[in-house]
Amino acid sequence: MFANQIGYYSLILGLLFSFLLCTIAIQDFNKVNKKLNANIIILTFLQLTFVIVSFFSLILSFINSDFSNETVFNNSHTTKPLFYKISGTWGNHEGSLLLWLLVLTLFIFLFLLKSNSQPKKYRILTLLFQQIIIIGFFLFVLTTSNPFNYLFPIPKEGLGLNPILQDPALAIHPPILYLGYVGASIIFSASLAAVAQNYISKEWAQHIKKWVLISWIFLSLGIMLGSIWAYYELGWGGFWFWDPVENVSLMPWLSLTALLHCIAVLERRATLTSWVVVLSITTFTLSMCGTFLVRSGLLNSVHTFANDPARGIFILIFLFVLIILSLGVFFIFHKDNNGNQNNFFWLSRETSILINNWFMMYFLSVVLIGTVYPIFLDVISSEKISVGPPFYHKLIAPFLIPFLLFMALGPRLKWIKSKIEKKYSIIIIFIISIILTFFIIKNLTTNILFYTLLLSAAFFLFFTTLKEFLTKKLNNSSQTIAHFGFSLLILSILFNGILSSEVITNMKIGEKFKFGKEEIFFKKIEERRESNFNSIVAFFEIKDLEGNVVELEPEIRVYNQPLMVTSEADIKTTLLEDKFIVMNLVKGNEYFNVRYQSKPFMVWIWISVFLLGLGGTIGLFKTRT
């Protein structure tokens, strides 16, 4: 009860603080003093505090199952474990927007705290731009998505959280993803401020780089968590389906990755200024577009919590305001002052980074067009088409071949003008990659030429970066680790795709099924009871030729609130392969529908994303010292 009111009024106070902050900041802007008015940081901190209070009062309502709160009523239930009561806070539209606000205010506070050495006017402008975004979101939450709506009479019981969201990976997926997704807002605000102050320079690049890295690391990990969840929860054993909602998170990642590389050029050579600004604006715009597409209900998915046209229209208008604002700032203030001595030579680090950006933008355009085009076509001609995995594979996979090669060679080049050094070792590594690939691939029947090329390119990057580890003193360890991680990612995805095998069959208790070199034995079932679901647990044994037995226990859960049947896969992970089993009920029948998959190198996909993140983290600490 109380929590409701505290939460609501904290939000209103938070909004008022935005206006207060803007007024003080504008006053301070024209004052001669060199230092930022100390009150500004205090006020930003207070604003953050109010959002935190609001957020915690919502969490408290969830913990106490306070059903006088409409959000809690719609998304929680008394029988749910505490952990999922808490994670339910952001597992819905209203709460997740509150999380947006929390991250927005957190980042501007941290930014002001950490940017002491930066020019005052630049910091103030960053604050102002960020406050525009924050005000927009405050208004959005308060007018269309208030998390503290009051219900009377107070219901006795809530409607419950969608069972497939009751999962540990998914509980932490939104906060991590948002730190990346919304963290891009500070890059947006800072770059606009820097444009307005004509401050896009080497110093600025050094300072903004760590913010780009932070967003990038969290975004990478957040996407991975979502992917892990899809892998074991959605029951089909894949980790990426090119679903519009997945694409929407991938798009800012691609543009952020391009920005990350581009910043390095700016840092060294004070060139590509316009492009850096464009990428900064693009990244956050894509985050906002994603929010619009998901929240407006245009895309149908797990993430579409509620379809309310008013929300869609609000975000759309807000999105246009932000785009017009940023383009306005860009065209009025931006001076392209890099026409001086900065020559680009064909063989140079800068050119290789331009090539990286070229491919990144291409991948981005594929994903963007593939995601958005069907919506436009539907609106214009009311014809519905599906754009699924084959489209993306056809347009992306061939381009990965040159991309991987450039990725291996680029970092070996020097800035400004370079020669290819140690040609022989490159050629030797290349030949080794091709031979290795050929021996691996020759027994597999599918599309030999294409896979040979793609795998060779991936191996080439793999060995090149590996050699870097072994021979050099690792002067650019973050880049090497990240590139190594990427080569590992592509290799494990490819091998996983080529070598995976699976079978779908109907089995009853006591039955055995022979699948390739393995035998699946359906031993027994057992019933279990939990507070929020009842389940049937099945016991399977997978025996291979050598007689090794692996036990797997998939489940069918019947959740009570809301009433819903889900299949929980069981997965045994080893370094070499995952064994994945999931079962479904067959109507009016003693048989169960069993799906068994053996998925080689699955765990390496996650490990390689961790390596990417590790590379980023090392880069983060290096820029600080």
Place this chain on the structure above:
Amino acid sequence: MKIFRIFIILLLITNFSELKSDEKSDILKNKILKNIRCLICQGQSVYDSESEFASSIKLIVDKKINEGAKEDSIYSFLIEKYGDWIVYEPQLNKNTYILWLLPLLLFLLGGAIIVKKIQKKNE
């Protein structure tokens, strides 16, 4: 005896090749099923779904493959019946030229911009 041996070998060979073609049609079948959307499910392919709709489509595809139909003709059959929405790989036609070609055009454009930038700076 000799005839018997040849007979057995022949039997083995025919059996063997039959198995092979079975395996092949299975791979083809799975590939097709993964490329068809289950119209009544949310974001699932027919292959991944156990719904009645999916089961009926599986039977149709099975039948078509046994009749010796090609992959493309199965898709066109399904599209005619259920519309473009059913296949995950959009066919190239007047509705989808932009979808397929625009990314490639942008790629070429990007390449041209880079080449121009480097050449201009070098002059």
